[in-house]
Amino acid sequence: MINETYKQRLSAKSVIRELSEYATARGQEIGYDNVFDYSLGNPSVPCVPEYTEAVIELHQTLSPMDLHGYSPSLGNTEVRGIVAHSLAERFGIPYETEHIFMTSGAAGALAHAIRLVTQPGDVVLTFAPFFPEYIPYVNDTGARLEVVPANTTDFQINMDAFCEMLGPEVQAVLINSPNNPSGVVYSEETLRALAKILYAKAEEYGHDIFLISDEPYREIVFDGATAPYPSRYYDNTLSCYSFSKSLSLPGERIGYIAVNPRATDADILAVICGQISRGIGHNCPSSTVQQAVARVIDKTSDISIYERNRNLLYEELVRLGFEVVKPNGTFYILPKALEEDSVAFCKKALKYDLILVPADNFGCPGYFRMAYCIDTEKVERSLEALRRFVQTEYPN
Amino acid sequence: MINETYKQRLSAKSVIRELSEYATARGQEIGYDNVFDYSLGNPSVPCVPEYTEAVIELHQTLSPMDLHGYSPSLGNTEVRGIVAHSLAERFGIPYETEHIFMTSGAAGALAHAIRLVTQPGDVVLTFAPFFPEYIPYVNDTGARLEVVPANTTDFQINMDAFCEMLGPEVQAVLINSPNNPSGVVYSEETLRALAKILYAKAEEYGHDIFLISDEPYREIVFDGATAPYPSRYYDNTLSCYSFSKSLSLPGERIGYIAVNPRATDADILAVICGQISRGIGHNCPSSTVQQAVARVIDKTSDISIYERNRNLLYEELVRLGFEVVKPNGTFYILPKALEEDSVAFCKKALKYDLILVPADNFGCPGYFRMAYCIDTEKVERSLEALRRFVQTEYPN
Numbered sequence: 001m002i003n004e005t006y007k008q009r010l011s012a013k014s015v016i017r018e019l020s021e022y023a024t025a026r027g028q029e030i031g032y033d034n035v036f037d038y039s040l041g042n043p044s045v046p047c048v049p050e051y052t053e054a055v056i057e058l059h060q061t062l063s064p065m066d067l068h069g070y071s072p073s074l075g076n077t078e079v080r081g082i083v084a085h086s087l088a089e090r091f092g093i094p095y096e097t098e099h100i101f102m103t104s105g106a107a108g109a110l111a112h113a114i115r116l117v118t119q120p121g122d123v124v125l126t127f128a129p130f131f132p133e134y135i136p137y138v139n140d141t142g143a144r145l146e147v148v149p150a151n152t153t154d155f156q157i158n159m160d161a162f163c164e165m166l167g168p169e170v171q172a173v174l175i176n177s178p179n180n181p182s183g184v185v186y187s188e189e190t191l192r193a194l195a196k197i198l199y200a201k202a203e204e205y206g207h208d209i210f211l212i213s214d215e216p217y218r219e220i221v222f223d224g225a226t227a228p229y230p231s232r233y234y235d236n237t238l239s240c241y242s243f244s245k246s247l248s249l250p251g252e253r254i255g256y257i258a259v260n261p262r263a264t265d266a267d268i269l270a271v272i273c274g275q276i277s278r279g280i281g282h283n284c285p286s287s288t289v290q291q292a293v294a295r296v297i298d299k300t301s302d303i304s305i306y307e308r309n310r311n312l313l314y315e316e317l318v319r320l321g322f323e324v325v326k327p328n329g330t331f332y333i334l335p336k337a338l339e340e341d342s343v344a345f346c347k348k349a350l351k352y353d354l355i356l357v358p359a360d361n362f363g364c365p366g367y368f369r370m371a372y373c374i375d376t377e378k379v380e381r382s383l384e385a386l387r388r389f390v391q392t393e394y395p396n
Numbered sequence: 397m398i399n400e401t402y403k404q405r406l407s408a409k410s411v412i413r414e415l416s417e418y419a420t421a422r423g424q425e426i427g428y429d430n431v432f433d434y435s436l437g438n439p440s441v442p443c444v445p446e447y448t449e450a451v452i453e454l455h456q457t458l459s460p461m462d463l464h465g466y467s468p469s470l471g472n473t474e475v476r477g478i479v480a481h482s483l484a485e486r487f488g489i490p491y492e493t494e495h496i497f498m499t500s501g502a503a504g505a506l507a508h509a510i511r512l513v514t515q516p517g518d519v520v521l522t523f524a525p526f527f528p529e530y531i532p533y534v535n536d537t538g539a540r541l542e543v544v545p546a547n548t549t550d551f552q553i554n555m556d557a558f559c560e561m562l563g564p565e566v567q568a569v570l571i572n573s574p575n576n577p578s579g580v581v582y583s584e585e586t587l588r589a590l591a592k593i594l595y596a597k598a599e600e601y602g603h604d605i606f607l608i609s610d611e612p613y614r615e616i617v618f619d620g621a622t623a624p625y626p627s628r629y630y631d632n633t634l635s636c637y638s639f640s641k642s643l644s645l646p647g648e649r650i651g652y653i654a655v656n657p658r659a660t661d662a663d664i665l666a667v668i669c670g671q672i673s674r675g676i677g678h679n680c681p682s683s684t685v686q687q688a689v690a691r692v693i694d695k696t697s698d699i700s701i702y703e704r705n706r707n708l709l710y711e712e713l714v715r716l717g718f719e720v721v722k723p724n725g726t727f728y729i730l731p732k733a734l735e736e737d738s739v740a741f742c743k744k745a746l747k748y749d750l751i752l753v754p755a756d757n758f759g760c761p762g763y764f765r766m767a768y769c770i771d772t773e774k775v776e777r778s779l780e781a782l783r784r785f786v787q788t789e790y791p792n
Binding site (some may be wrong): 004265272283366 | 397398399400402403405406438440442443445448451455456460461463464466468480488499500501503504505506507508511512513514515529532533535536537567600603604644645646647648649650660661664665667668671672674675676677678679680681682683685730
């Protein structure tokens with residue numbers, strides 16, 4: 001019989017999907033160029049030309065058997081070595097091939113990481129604001145996601161609430177920095193404090209607590225800064241990566257887990273991931289895509305457009321009187337709405353062809369998210385709509 | 397803490413892996429060309445050149461945003477339509493786009509299909525001989541795999557045993573025709589009898605029983621025949637396909653589920669699969685690979701080599717006195733060993749540099765599998781080793 005649990009999910013309405021459908025429909029009326037669609041986190045810059053060249057060259061030079069043959073279930077061994085070497089160079093952590101497990105994007109990485117360090121019934125903690133897909137990602141493994149309330153002052157971590165919620169049933173903590181939806185990068189201070197608490201509680205409870213670090217936006221950081229790398233601050237860290245954003249390859253489904261070499265059982269965690277794959281139908285990402293990203297491992301697409309967009313939007317939002325934390329990475333911003341009910345706020349914005357997403361599902365009611373991975377020219381045109389919206393609907 | 401269930405699997409020895417490692421080590425001693433390695437089911441013919449051309453052309457002509465952008469979670473809509481159209485033409489079943497769900501190979505297809513039609517605790521029946529990965533594929537969903545004993549006369553279905561085991565707790569039946577490891581194709585008669593029983597029991601128990609049909613070898617059929625298509629005989633069928641074997645693209649991880657349009661809730665089953673993806677980290681196969689296979693949808697690699705190999709091996713095995721069912725598809729053959737203990741039999745074969753796999757794990761103790769997806773020239777040379785092995789170890 002058809003599984004009722006999954007079937008019933010179809011009746012749950014997705015706010016983002018509804019907004020996106022509205023945007024598409026409105027686009028057909030007035031031209032999509034005139035709809036200021038800030039709803040979707042789809043990269044808006046092309047991949048580096050070297051990636052395209054790498055794929056073509058692989059097809060022209062390798063034998064089809066070598067290019068398209070089964071790769072080992074942990075991923076192409078040479079590619080794993082290249083990833084390990086690149087991370088070791090960048091972050092000063094002695095990663096080796098054995099610490100890398102290739103995955104189908106960050107979703108694939110998280111599906112393995114969560115199963116790796118939890119049993120059904122365990123609790124995984126994450127921090128608001130958070131990516132709402134974490135709910136099925138965690139809960140469908142049999143573990144249970146609990147959410148630490150947001151620190152809305154600066155969208156770093158609410159440490160008091162975290163300490164209170166970090167009971168012995170918590171086996172893993174899931175972070176996402178640079179963060180979707182706030183755009184904020186966790187500071188060194190935050191990561192040090194987080195690690196200190198995790199070490200203390202792990203000792204108190206007499207069991208490991210793993211840090212699962214979801215890092216698809218790692219390279220998208222502004223003002224010449226780099227994002228502090230969580231694994232440098234806490235040994236039991238599983239870094240979950242996707243090339244979707246840095247290389248603008250979201251459709252290719254390519255990423256990895258990097259196990260900190262000082263983690264418990266670090267030498268076998270990737271091998272255990274291979275066991276997890278069998279039950280979830282994973283069997284490693286495309287052999288061609290693995291080999292192609294390995295050839296452009298330290299490159300990124302031209303992500304400067306996101307910083308320009310951030311500057312334009314942040315300045316206008318501040319001018320218009322919004323309470324807003326300045327994002328220092330990603331392509332998201334999370335201002336406070338101008339009325340308590342952010343769903344109502346976002347609905348009113350539609351009249352001005354502004355597609356904003358209420359952040360209730362991100363664990364931040366009263367706030368809204370803008371995904372500014374769109375052309376700068378469109379961001380510029382949207383500012384006038386934003387001004388009219390605010391001045392008309394929320395005078396003085 | 398690290399999940400002990402998965403960790404403990406590492407200590408389970410895989411016979412195939414051990415044999416394959418032995419073959420590699422022996423190959424370093426005497427040259428891999430002199431090791432008659434019949435252990436692995438890796439396609440030995442290249443993909444069609446049109447596939448390579450399609451990938452290169454896609455990269456040269458499409459914008460990177462279109463080629464590498466997120467595809468919808470059910471798969472690229474146009475590609476789903478092309479798959480539906482091709483299946484409709486070939487099998488006379490009115491598939492539409494909505495009935496196709498794109499997956500990461502057959503493993504991804506099965507991971508969705510099993511979760512779609514079972515709840516934890518339900519039973520899934522399959523038939524010996526069977527692909528041993530079905531055990532984690534099914535059991536890791538929370539359902540439980542039970543195996544109907546083999547009909548060793550012709551490796552069709554043991555219908556009496558099937559009827560006996562088909563209790564009300566059985567929600568799905570998993571078949572694999574053409575079959576790994578027997579190489580046998582289920583006849584129309586078998587599929588009709590199977591369907592009749594399923595219809596009767598579904599009515600008796602008052603619930604649907606789904607047929608999950610694992611079909612990666614669908615096109616690899618000999619003597620000019622075609623494999624009867626299970627979905628034509630039973631409405632509640634989910635056809636799980638992979639392009640790994642027909643197009644020789646195992647590393648690209650590309651396949652699909654085709655929902656019979658007359659199945660219960662046929663119009664929403666693919667959509668429910670999209671919900672299942674969220675919890676297992678699937679998120680659809682590579683966007684490029686989807687578009688490339690759509691351009692060569694009705695082609696197959698040159699699979700005639702498998703038929704030549706089958707002929708050579710089958711004739712020699714018969715000549716040497718083996719009891720063996722003639723395979724009419726795939727690249728496997730499953731003869732009866734010349735002593736009761738097929739593990740001991742396969743161990744003795746190693747002295748002759750013949751790598752044979754005991755079929756105990758395939759649910760057929762006393763038999764052994766040969767995967768003859770290797771060069772015909774090597775098959776020819778192996779016959780002499782086979783003769784020496786049999787004549788020396790099992791005289792008269």
